[in-house]
Amino acid sequence: MTQYIMRRLLLLIPVMLIVGVLVFTLVHLTPGDPAAVILGPDATSEDVEDLRERMGFNEPLYLQFFSWFGGVLQGDLGESYYLDRPVTNALLDRAAPTILLTVYALTIALVIGVPVGIISAVKQNSIIDRLAMIFAISGVAIPNFVFGIFLIMVFAVFLGWLPSGQYTSLAEDPVDHFRRMAMPAFSLGFSSAALLARLVRSSMLDTLKEDYVRTAYAKGVAFRHVISRHALRNALIPAITIIGYSVGTLLGGAVVTETVFTLPGMGRLVVNSIARRDYPIIQGAVMIIAVMYLLANLTVDILYVYIDPRIRYGD
Amino acid sequence: METSRTRDAGDADSLRDTGSRKGFLKRIGPQSRWYWARQMLENPVAVGSMIFILLVVAAAFIWPLLSENYPFRLNPVGRLEGPSADFLMGTDQFGRDVLLRGVFGARISLAIGLSVMMMSGILGALIGLIAGYYPRLDTPIMRVMDGIMAFPPILLAIAVMASLGPSTGNVIFTLGVVYTPIISRLVRGSTLSVKQQLYVEAAQSIGVKDFGIMIRHIFPNTLSPLIVQCTFIVALAIIAEASLSFLGAGVPPEVPTWGAMLKDGQTVISRAWWMITVPGLLLFATVLAINLIGDALRDAIDPRSRQR
Numbered sequence: 027m028t029q030y031i032m033r034r035l036l037l038l039i040p041v042m043l044i045v046g047v048l049v050f051t052l053v054h055l056t057p058g059d060p061a062a063v064i065l066g067p068d069a070t071s072e073d074v075e076d077l078r079e080r081m082g083f084n085e086p087l088y089l090q091f092f093s094w095f096g097g098v099l100q101g102d103l104g105e106s107y108y109l110d111r112p113v114t115n116a117l118l119d120r121a122a123p124t125i126l127l128t129v130y131a132l133t134i135a136l137v138i139g140v141p142v143g144i145i146s147a148v149k150q151n152s153i154i155d156r157l158a159m160i161f162a163i164s165g166v167a168i169p170n171f172v173f174g175i176f177l178i179m180v181f182a183v184f185l186g187w188l189p190s191g192q193y194t195s196l197a198e199d200p201v202d203h204f205r206r207m208a209m210p211a212f213s214l215g216f217s218s219a220a221l222l223a224r225l226v227r228s229s230m231l232d233t234l235k236e237d238y239v240r241t242a243y244a245k246g247v248a249f250r251h252v253i254s255r256h257a258l259r260n261a262l263i264p265a266i267t268i269i270g271y272s273v274g275t276l277l278g279g280a281v282v283t284e285t286v287f288t289l290p291g292m293g294r295l296v297v298n299s300i301a302r303r304d305y306p307i308i309q310g311a312v313m314i315i316a317v318m319y320l321l322a323n324l325t326v327d328i329l330y331v332y333i334d335p336r337i338r339y340g341d
Numbered sequence: 342m343e344t345s346r347t348r349d350a351g352d353a354d355s356l357r358d359t360g361s362r363k364g365f366l367k368r369i370g371p372q373s374r375w376y377w378a379r380q381m382l383e384n385p386v387a388v389g390s391m392i393f394i395l396l397v398v399a400a401a402f403i404w405p406l407l408s409e410n411y412p413f414r415l416n417p418v419g420r421l422e423g424p425s426a427d428f429l430m431g432t433d434q435f436g437r438d439v440l441l442r443g444v445f446g447a448r449i450s451l452a453i454g455l456s457v458m459m460m461s462g463i464l465g466a467l468i469g470l471i472a473g474y475y476p477r478l479d480t481p482i483m484r485v486m487d488g489i490m491a492f493p494p495i496l497l498a499i500a501v502m503a504s505l506g507p508s509t510g511n512v513i514f515t516l517g518v519v520y521t522p523i524i525s526r527l528v529r530g531s532t533l534s535v536k537q538q539l540y541v542e543a544a545q546s547i548g549v550k551d552f553g554i555m556i557r558h559i560f561p562n563t564l565s566p567l568i569v570q571c572t573f574i575v576a577l578a579i580i581a582e583a584s585l586s587f588l589g590a591g592v593p594p595e596v597p598t599w600g601a602m603l604k605d606g607q608t609v610i611s612r613a614w615w616m617i618t619v620p621g622l623l624l625f626a627t628v629l630a631i632n633l634i635g636d637a638l639r640d641a642i643d644p645r646s647r648q649r
Contacts, residue, residue, distance in 0.1 A: 044488030055504040163636075167629035169580045171587055172621045175607055183611045278493025282584050286607070296496075297588050300503040312500045316491045 030331065034324055045316050046095045052312070053305045054087070064107055064303045103310035108302040113310040117292055121314075123193055124291035127210055127283065128276045134215030135222055135272060140265065142219070143226025147261075148253060150231060158223060165220025170279045174213035174286040181209060191288045210287045214279050218272040225268050230261040263334050270326035274319045380641035387637035390630035394451075397627060401447040424615060431615040433605060442597045443619040449598045450579045450627065453513055457578035458571050460517030465524025466567060470555045472525065473532025483529065486522035494519045494577070495584055502590040509592045512585060516578050527570055531563035538562075565642045572635035576628045583624055599624045 056063050061077040078084050082093065097104065103113035146158040182190035188209055194202040233239065234257055242252045281293030288294070292311050299307040369379040381387050424431045431439050472482040489497070498515050505511040535541065536559065544554050585591030586600025594601055599620035606616035 040484060041487060041491060044484060045491050048488055048492075049500075052500050052504050055501065163632065164625075164629060167576070167632050168625050169583060169628070171584060172603060172624055175603060175610070175617050176621060178607075179610055179614060179617065183614075274493040278495040281496055281499065282588060285588055296499060297590070300499070300588070300590050303503075305504070308500050308503050312492065312496055315493060315496055319493060320491055 027331065031328060034327065038320060038324070041320060042317070043095075045313070045320075046098060047091070049309050049313050049316070050091050050094055053309060056305075064305070066303075098313060103313065104306040106299075106304055106307050108299070108304040109307070113306045116295065116307060117310055117314060120290060120292045120295050122195065122291075123289045124277075124280050124284065124293055126196065127207065127214060127280050127289065127291060128273070130207055130211035131215035131218065131276050131280075132269070132272065134211055135218035135276075136269075138215075138219040139222025140226050140262070142223040143265075144230055144253070144258065144261075146223065146227040147230035147234065155227075158227075162220040162224045162227075165216050166224075168217070170214050170217055171282045171286050173216055174210065174283055177209045177213050178286070193289050206287075210283050210289060213286070214276060214283045217279075218276060221272070222265060222268060226261060226265050229264045230257060233257045233261040236260070259333075263330070266326055266330055266333065270323040273322035273326075277315050277319055377638070377641035381637055384637045384641070386633050390633040390637075393626065393630045394634075397444070397447045397623070398451060400444045401451075405441065405445055431613065433602075433613070433616055434609060439602075439615055439619050442602060443599070443623050446597045446599045446602060446620060447623065447627065449509070449592060449596060450582060450624070453509065453516070453582045453592075454575040454579040454631075456513045457516040457520060457582075458574045460513060461520040461524050461574055462567070462571050464517065465521040466528045466560065466563070468521065469525040469528025469530075469563075470532055470560060473529040474536060474551065474555055474559070479529075483526075486525050489519070490522045495581055498581055498585060499588065499590055502585055507589075507591060507593050509596070512582055512591050516581050519581070520574050520577065523574070524567065524570060527566055528563050531566065532559055535559045535562045569635055569639045569642060572631060572638055576631040576635070579624070579628055579631070 061074045061081065061083055062069065065073055065077060082090050085093075094104065101114055103117070105111070106113050106116055109116050142158050142161070146155045149155050178190045181188045189202075189206055190209060192206065194206055196203045236257075239252060239257055242256045243249075247256070280291060281296055283289075284291040284293040285297050292315070296308055296311045299305075299311075366379045366382055369375050373379075433439055433442070468482060468486070472479045472486075492500075498519050501515040501518070502511060505515065532555075541554060541558055544558050549558075582591055583598065583600035583603070586598045587604045588600075589604065591600055592598055602620040603617055603624075606613065606620065609616060
């Protein structure tokens with residue numbers, strides 16, 4: 027097991043390198059001189075030359091890459107043009123809302139998705155199943171930001187039950203924090219809940235047809251226990267894979283959701299940086315989120331081995 | 342009872358009158374290569390979804406021609422007016438017809454969805470075929486694909502669009518690249534298994550060129566899952582384009598798109614509910630219809646998926 031984890035961690039290095047090359051390439055996709063683009067049309071040629079020198083744009087491309095990537099490995103993501111401070115600090119200041127939003131959304135996805143999937147499968151073809159699947163199919167089709175705007179319209183504008191916009195940190199006032207995060211977390215987690223419900227249902231239906239489930243019934247195990255001890259544990263295995271994937275969707279979705287609800291997270295910083303052409307911020311945020319996503323997937327893969335003893339990676 | 346009688350009558354009809362549509366469908370048996378088409382046409386959800394998409398497309402192209410309210414026409418007097426006989430779903434902050442703009446926005450969304458599908462479909466299929474066919478190239482190519490998939494798609498799209506600048510072409514290029522790995526993984530998987538088939542070995546032994554084998558013998562056998570996945574790419578791309586335009590990183594702001602309309606609408610959310618309802622519902626219904634078509638297509642092509 028330890029060996030497997032070590033091997034997976036080592037395998038992260040080439041992936042990180044590829045991710046690094048891709049992120050580095052992003053800035054160099056800019057048509058023309060990035061320094062001129064950053065400074066805008068009013069800049070003098072001396073200013074442009076000055077910035078080129080400062081950002082190291084005059085160096086050969088491969089040297090630029092290695093000095094940037096070397097910094098990244100040490101946690102130095104460069105300097106922001108606009109904020110005039112290290113990118114790493116700027117992003118860390120904004121990390122809490124993004125991470126909390128993602129965690130809440132994932133929790134909502136699990137708390138809604140898994141039970142709905144189980145009930146649907148156990149009561150296959152019933153009205154509950156039909157309704158649940160209508161929810162699942164619509165949930166996947168509604169983009170999280172559209173759902174978020176509709177939630178604001180209904181719960182903040184029409185009913186006035188929940189506040190929208192502005193952020194209160196967890197430490198400052200937990201009650202207000204959760205009141206303000208309820209709509210963002212729900213709108214972000216909804217599609218994942220729908221996806222999860224569908225997946226749990228279909229894998230539960232497969233499991234319920236297995237011989238060992240029939241055996242359990244035959245030897246007189248109570249229905250409740252057949253479901254919870256025999257069927258569910260096996261049915262959840264495919265669902266775990268989708269959780270790793272969901273973390274990526276949620277982290278990406280958080281960027282849009284933060285903009286809808288004006289939360290001061292990394293995503294909103296990225297979106298604001300687009301107009302300011304603050305590429306180091308965009309690069310840094312993309313890099314950090316990609317690494318978070320890779321680590322989430324790694325965690326899921328390791329959990330997988332713990333939960334299902336039939337899976338043995340080692341060989 | 343009533344229904345079984347009509348079905349019998351339908352079968353009897355199909356023997357006599359093979360020209361009728363029902364009879365024509367009934368003649369396509371499970372062995373036919375068009376059996377999936379029959380199953381699609383017999384699936385009310387799929388037919389309804391296809392009709393909805395056709396209606397949206399028709400409206401997007403014909404209505405702006407017929408209506409006197411041009412989608413770009415400014416009307417400073419009638420700003421943010423509620424639904425009325427003249428403007429069925431009200432006007433926006435420039436006095437433009439919201440419903441007309443929403444319907445017009447379908448053009449951009451669907452065009453981008455289809456173009457992204459074509460691009461990632463072709464690029465992904467080529468990459469998948471090459472990676473699956475040549476074992477030496479497999480690892481390097483697929484590691485790059487894994488690298489692209491290490492980013493949440495929307496975030497990667499935002500980053501690329503930030504560098505390239507807002508334009509319709511850039512959106513298509515960006516999303517096309519972002520969704521290529523999904524297709525290439527799928528095609529690579531099928532290629533690996535099809536490559537083992539005897540007819541591929543036969544083709545190799547009589548000297549058919551590699552490219553010919555890939556295109557003529559392997560590619561057709563990877564098509565069914567590819568087509569299904571492509572349908573979902575259209576839906577994903579439409580959502581992604583709307584998200585990008587909502588963030589101001591998509592198509593230029595002057596083009597009426599659902600994402601940009603939602604962005605404008607959110608600023609006046611307390612005064613003009615129609616401004617977000619129209620693009621929001623159109624976006625939702627279009628994506629839903631495309632997903633339902635994809636589901637139906639998967640069931641028709643792969644009967645095993647149906648019980649799920």
